[in-house]
Amino acid sequence: MASIHTVTVGGKAGQGVKALGEVIGELLNELGYYVFILDDYPSLITGGHNFNRISFSEEEIHCSHKETDILIALDENTIEKHRKDLKDGYFILYDSSEFKIEEKNAIGIPSEEFVEKANVAQRMRNSSFAGALCYLLGINFEFLEKTFGVVFGDKAEPNIKIAKVAYDFTKENYRPLLNIKKIGERRKLITGNIAIAEGLVAGGLEVYIAYPMTPSTSILHYLASKAKEYKIKVVQPENEIAVINMAVGCAYAGKKVAVGTSGGGFDLMQEGFSLAGMSENPVVAIESQRPGPSTGVPTYTSQADLNYLLNAGHGEFPRIIVAPGTQEQAFYKAAEILNLVWKFQVPGILISDKNLSESWKNVSLNENKIYKAKPKLFTNGEYKRYKFEEDGVSPLAFPGTKGVVVKSSSYEHDEYGITTEEPEKIAKMQEKRFAKLKYIEKELENLETVKIYGEGENAIVTWGSSIGAVLEAAKKLNNVKIVQVLYLSPFPKKKIAQELKECKNVVGVEANFLGQLCDLIFANTGIEINKRILKYDSREFAPCELYLKLKEII
Amino acid sequence: MLETRASITWCPGCGNFGILNAVKKAISELIKEGEKKENFVIASGIGCHAKIVDYIDVNSFYGIHGRVPPALTGMKLANKNLKVIGFAGDGDAYAEGIEHLIHSAKRNTDITMIIHNNGVFALTTGQFTPTSPKGFKGKSTPSGNIEEPINPLKIMLASGATFVARGYAARVEHLKKLIKEAVKHRGFAIIDVLQPCVAFNNTYQILNQKVYELENFDTKNLEEAMRKVEEKDRIPIGIFYQIEKEVFEDYF
Numbered sequence: 001m002a003s004i005h006t007v008t009v010g011g012k013a014g015q016g017v018k019a020l021g022e023v024i025g026e027l028l029n030e031l032g033y034y035v036f037i038l039d040d041y042p043s044l045i046t047g048g049h050n051f052n053r054i055s056f057s058e059e060e061i062h063c064s065h066k067e068t069d070i071l072i073a074l075d076e077n078t079i080e081k082h083r084k085d086l087k088d089g090y091f092i093l094y095d096s097s098e099f100k101i102e103e104k105n106a107i108g109i110p111s112e113e114f115v116e117k118a119n120v121a122q123r124m125r126n127s128s129f130a131g132a133l134c135y136l137l138g139i140n141f142e143f144l145e146k147t148f149g150v151v152f153g154d155k156a157e158p159n160i161k162i163a164k165v166a167y168d169f170t171k172e173n174y175r176p177l178l179n180i181k182k183i184g185e186r187r188k189l190i191t192g193n194i195a196i197a198e199g200l201v202a203g204g205l206e207v208y209i210a211y212p213m214t215p216s217t218s219i220l221h222y223l224a225s226k227a228k229e230y231k232i233k234v235v236q237p238e239n240e241i242a243v244i245n246m247a248v249g250c251a252y253a254g255k256k257v258a259v260g261t262s263g264g265g266f267d268l269m270q271e272g273f274s275l276a277g278m279s280e281n282p283v284v285a286i287e288s289q290r291p292g293p294s295t296g297v298p299t300y301t302s303q304a305d306l307n308y309l310l311n312a313g314h315g316e317f318p319r320i321i322v323a324p325g326t327q328e329q330a331f332y333k334a335a336e337i338l339n340l341v342w343k344f345q346v347p348g349i350l351i352s353d354k355n356l357s358e359s360w361k362n363v364s365l366n367e368n369k370i371y372k373a374k375p376k377l378f379t380n381g382e383y384k385r386y387k388f389e390e391d392g393v394s395p396l397a398f399p400g401t402k403g404v405v406v407k408s409s410s411y412e413h414d415e416y417g418i419t420t421e422e423p424e425k426i427a428k429m430q431e432k433r434f435a436k437l438k439y440i441e442k443e444l445e446n447l448e449t450v451k452i453y454g455e456g457e458n459a460i461v462t463w464g465s466s467i468g469a470v471l472e473a474a475k476k477l478n479n480v481k482i483v484q485v486l487y488l489s490p491f492p493k494k495k496i497a498q499e500l501k502e503c504k505n506v507v508g509v510e511a512n513f514l515g516q517l518c519d520l521i522f523a524n525t526g527i528e529i530n531k532r533i534l535k536y537d538s539r540e541f542a543p544c545e546l547y548l549k550l551k552e553i554i
Numbered sequence: 555m556l557e558t559r560a561s562i563t564w565c566p567g568c569g570n571f572g573i574l575n576a577v578k579k580a581i582s583e584l585i586k587e588g589e590k591k592e593n594f595v596i597a598s599g600i601g602c603h604a605k606i607v608d609y610i611d612v613n614s615f616y617g618i619h620g621r622v623p624p625a626l627t628g629m630k631l632a633n634k635n636l637k638v639i640g641f642a643g644d645g646d647a648y649a650e651g652i653e654h655l656i657h658s659a660k661r662n663t664d665i666t667m668i669i670h671n672n673g674v675f676a677l678t679t680g681q682f683t684p685t686s687p688k689g690f691k692g693k694s695t696p697s698g699n700i701e702e703p704i705n706p707l708k709i710m711l712a713s714g715a716t717f718v719a720r721g722y723a724a725r726v727e728h729l730k731k732l733i734k735e736a737v738k739h740r741g742f743a744i745i746d747v748l749q750p751c752v753a754f755n756n757t758y759q760i761l762n763q764k765v766y767e768l769e770n771f772d773t774k775n776l777e778e779a780m781r782k783v784e785e786k787d788r789i790p791i792g793i794f795y796q797i798e799k800e801v802f803e804d805y806f
Contacts, residue, residue: 207631233631233806238657242624245617245654249628252615253595253636257628275618399595399613400633407607409616410600418560418608419616 001475002058005178006065007133008082010051011074013044019151020072020126021052022360024133025189027147028056029362031139032184036468037360038064038540039191043214043298049077058183062326063468064359066542070136070177072129075099091177093132097125107132107174114165120158131163131170138176141167187364192356192465193218195327195363196260196286199334201226202367206255207233209243214298215354216260216288240265244272244283251281252408254398256338260286263305264295270313273347277317279408280386280394280433282341282375286334288352289464291538300538301354303464304512306520309349310489316430318437320348321489325467327361329451333486335370336447343373343443344436345393351488353511355540356465371447378404384415388428392435441490449492452499453482458554459500461485461529462509463517469541470509473550480554485517493524500527507553508532511541555582560608569723569749573670574606576721576729577639581612584637584734595629595638597622599646602677602751603670606641620651623658626665630803634664637737644671648684648706655706659713659742663802666736666743669706670723672751680754692754707783710744711776711795717743718779718795722765723750724758728791735793741801748789761789768792 007024011017018039025037033056041050055065066085073079073094079101086092094101096108109132111125118124127148134144144163148156190198197219200208210220224234237243243259250257261269266287276283287309291302309321320340324333334350341348378395383404387394394415397404407417412429414420420429453471456479462470463485470482483499485492500506500521508518508529513536518529533549535541556578564570577596585591594612598604600619607614617625622640629638647655647669658665674692675681681692682699685706690699710718717739721729729747736743748765750757768790772778779795 209628235631237624237627238653241621242654242657245621245624246628246631248617249597249615249625250632251628252625253629253632255632271618272621279615398633399629399636400592402590402592404592405611405613407614407616409607410618411616413616416559417614417616418558419605
């Protein structure tokens with residue numbers, strides 16, 4: 001097993017922790033290492049304590065590892081906060097222009113002096129730490145130079161200047177701690193939210209509509225920044241209710257649309273989500289979870305919205321729900337669900353969570369591998385928006401089509417879309433909508449609904465971003481397979497039953513209080529999962545702690 | 555003319571009939587004048603007014619309570635060529651979904667909203683709405699409504715609406731003209747239509763006495779429009795305000 005190293009950068013909000021974290025991540029990415037960055041911050045703009053944890057290894061790593069080799073402290077508080085996580089042989093790089101500490105393993109970086117020496121703007125000061133770190137990791141400076149180009153584009157130059165000053169200073173006074181060489185090619189370093197955004201676009205997205213809400217907001221930011229390049233429309237309306245209704249209107253008029261929010265925002269969307277179900281207008285909602293109920297803990301992570309989303313919106317209607325757990329899966333599944341909802345004319349939800357949405361991982365994505373499906377389009381004859389078909393899917397036409405009248409409705413309706421309150425017609429239309437379910441299930445058989453890792457008599461069942469910590473923890477366990485549930489609706493019960501029925505021990509791992517996936521599996525398969533490792537303190541699973549808990553059971 | 559298979563279920567004498575006739579005439583004439591029938595989309599919220607989408611043979615979207623403006627905006631984002639006309643009741647537009655009206659006006663999205671303003675929630679059998687007068691006795695306010703009504707057109711003027719008008723359901727020809735102008739207007743257009751409710755708020759008599767058509771009114775003067783929409787002794791109908799402004803959808 002290749003060793004995993006971690007650099008932790010900490011400071012106050014507004015000190016540029018995140019940008020420095022990204023530079024360090026990209027530097028290691030440039031050298032061909034596998035990288036995972038956790039971005040941890042409280043809900044405030046200035047002050048508090050933010051940190052980025054950059055874990056890297058020659059082998060793929062699936063989550064953040066808190067055991068820190070090098071701590072970069074932009075303020076004194078950082079040292080106290082992270083001391084417990086320091087490994088033997090650790091080093092601390094601290095801003096000695098801000099504070100002084102007496103410690104054998106601490107290296108003071110006088111960033112103020114370097115700003116003057118390099119003659120650059122104040123806001124470049126953090127790049128001193130990138131320069132110092134580059135030397136201490138034994139990395140050739142040219143790689144850092146290239147990295148600044150990648151991260152800052154034409155603003156790279158002053159950052160390179162100050163980083164070089166720091167690099168030379170460190171070289172004069174210290175020896176490298178590691179000897180990191182280029183071992184491979186760079187991959188794409190992206191957050192889960194960027195992966196979702198890219199996946200939606202690869203899947204054919206035309207319009208993205210969202211009201212800001214952590215931790216989904218960066219999808220909105222990313223797509224807004226790319227709107228021209230991707231030829232998509234990105235809109236921020238007055239609230240989530242407007243968002244979902246705008247999206248349904250957009251789908252009705254023929255454009256592939258997605259919306260993004262977190263739990264509280266989706267609460268407001270439920271009536272519109274139900275409208276999409278009744279009117280059979282395909283809309284994808286991205287729901288990136290944070291702890292609730294209510295405001296909860298806005299900038300941290302949770303997997304507590306599963307039960308809710310399975311039943312969101314009043315009334316009964318089929319829906320497709322997928323929960324990717326990794327940045328790669330986020331890309332492929334986002335493209336997949338957008339195509340699926342159009343194929344079947346149902347609403348869909350992609351469930352993410354803060355730990356997936358805002359953590360960075362470097363990945364290789366292949367656009368040619370994404371799932372594509374053609375919607376069933378009207379060709380000729382008399383048009384009925386809700387025409388009865390065996391698979392429940394009526395041919396689509398859009399307003400603006402000559403000779404066609406498209407009547408879409410929230411009210412129960414006949415095949416033409418005209419209101420009905422006749423019991424026979426009502427029952428028949430409900431049966432029509434649910435006729436799709438069987439065909440959706442059939443289609444999903446060709447897609448990855450449950451992912452199995454490894455083999456063994458024991459099984460760990462998990463979903464969403466918890467898969468990362470589970471994969472890391474299981475590296476040290478024997479005789480265990482991991483069952484990651486990707487599709488939650490329709491629920492892949494046969495596959496799951498098949499995987500679990502012969503197992504000696506089954507452990508559920510999820511970031512909620514009730515063990516919602518475990519309950520869902522029981523409801524669908526009758527397989528009881530009583531061994532549950534649940535976390536509901538708003539922080540992601542840490543692989544070492546998870547390993548200790550799993551070892552006791554398996 | 556633009557008939558559908560649906561049978562009309564409004565009360566005999568309902569003000570909605572006047573609105574329906576005016577809309578059908580307006581759309582038919584616009585089609586004759588060169589607009590393509592397939593580009594019309596009508597949408598409704600929830601309430602008595604909402605049944606109108608079933609009664610006109612053009613593309614339609616039966617939406618949910620209060621949410622017609624964003625649905626129409628979504629359609630325009632998808633296809634700029636569509637002529638989208640939304641219907642909402644006073645409860646629908648001014649209570650449940652007032653934020654959408656304000657923000658659609660602010661955006662100047664190219665949609666037309668026709669508000670069936672009868673001053674009462676009728677389909678739920680008679681409760682006060684934001685436009686019911688103080689003292690209105692409804693089933694939820696047996697001792698009389700304790701709130702002052704709002705003036706929706708004042709709110710629309712303040713929000714940046716670029717076409718603000720009032721019509722009367724019983725003046726079908728006049729209303730038809732207003733609707734045609736509103737649909738032709740590029741930008742956010744609202745027509746507040748005074749609509750008697752024969753079951754819960756029958757205002758025919760009083761409106762017939764008070765309503766008069768605006769003539770030679772300067773529709774470019776915001777202050778004048780603000781004053782005019784407030785007039786109470788006599789009730790003016792017609793266009794109060796109309797200006798040209800960049801349209802939301804054109805930015806994309």
